[in-house]
Amino acid sequence: MSTKNLKHRDQRIHDALDTSGVRHRATLKQEWPLLALLIFVWAALWQDFSPANLIFGVIVALIIVTLFPLPPVVLSGRVNVWYCFELFIWFIGQVFVASFQVARLAIFRGKKTRSGVIAVELRTDSDLIVTAVGHVLTLIPGSFVIDVDRRSSTLYLHYINIESRSDMERAREAVRDIERRVIMAMGSHDEFEAIKHECGPILGRVGGKK
Amino acid sequence: MELFLDILVAVLLITGCLMSLIAGIGLLSFPDMLTRMHAATKPQVLGFLLIFTALAIHLRSWSVVPVLFLAWGMQLLTAPVSAHMIGRAGYRTKHAAKQSLYADELRQVVDTVSDAPATASVEVSSEESKDSK
Amino acid sequence: MMTIVMWICGIMLGLATVACLIRVAKGPSILDRVLALDVMLLIISVALCLEMVFNRHTDYLLFVVVACTLGFIGSVTVSRYVSDQRNA
Structure with missing residues (x-):
């Protein structure tokens, strides 16, 4: 875990211990993804993407953001569109696999299904990545998040269909693979380099296939 | 078509x-x-x-x-x-x-938190509830 | 053909609803019941979509969006109450 950025960790521990109740306001620069999302929601609900409606959407979004402020979400500042696309396609495929796995277990295994709670320590220390990994994990085969330890970025997962030690190790590997994909799609530069360094041989093979 | x-x-x-x-x-x-x-x-x-x-x-x-x-x-x-x-x-x-459950790696953590002495547990639990948000 | 498809889908949704209701009646804890009711709300939104397909209109689209949000708020509220019980 030498790759962890100590400054980020200290900030997070500071945040967790902060009981002063002072709200940290996000700046407009940090909040533009939220604004864009709110405008999209507005236009989609009206089913009208004309300029006039979009401008009104901007006004409504600004009012909402001012009246109901949220603590800032710190983005990593790096988005790789290709890896995002790859993550999305892979995700849809995995959702299919997950549903049929649940179907198989529900119909053929039923009451005899065994499961386990496992702890997986992630390599990243960004809240955003931990959240994204947790979301993806919950929607794809076999797992959902029960608890998070923010200080060490440890996810406690409920994993379905665990019957032996090797199953647990396989599950852990799967989670770390998901983390690799998410970091490659939107992790910070440092994390991306670390992942590339760590998974060099695998990446080389994937790249060679294309 | x-x-x-x-x-x-x-x-x-x-x-x-x-x-x-x-x-x-x-x-x-x-x-x-x-x-x-x-x-x-x-x-x-x-x-x-x-x-x-x-x-x-x-x-x-x-x-x-x-x-x-x-x-x-x-x-x-x-x-x-x-x-x-x-x-x-x-x-x-x-x-x-x-x-x-075949294995349970969280139970120990939760038990440690709940068994902590009353003075310490307040701080730990408030920190935890922040963590979960 | 559409009528046959609708019958098949309707029967499947009906069976699913019955399964959820059995779980609501039997559920050992309140969380099981909330979970089953959540699934039932989603089944209702699927049924709304089916009706829109059958009658070729889009009147209920917003209901579907709202139903997704409502289920979320419901289950989060109940689980908050359940976890507060321990601290009280």
């Missing part, structure tokens, strides 16, 4: 409804609450994707795609959060039966 699209819509609709049925069967047949959670969250996401695709194809209209995408995205964002909240509450309050 029209016939092909109609057949596609029919297949998508039936598969989508099948996913709801799977969720129902899973709710009935899985042994404990945490396992049932899997049945409740996963097939529904796929089911909605298929049904929404069928709806957009059947109406032959692009203007409903954004709002359908919004509904699906909402589902995608909220399903894991509610699953996490229910799962956490169930785990902490012993509502969830744990006999069918």
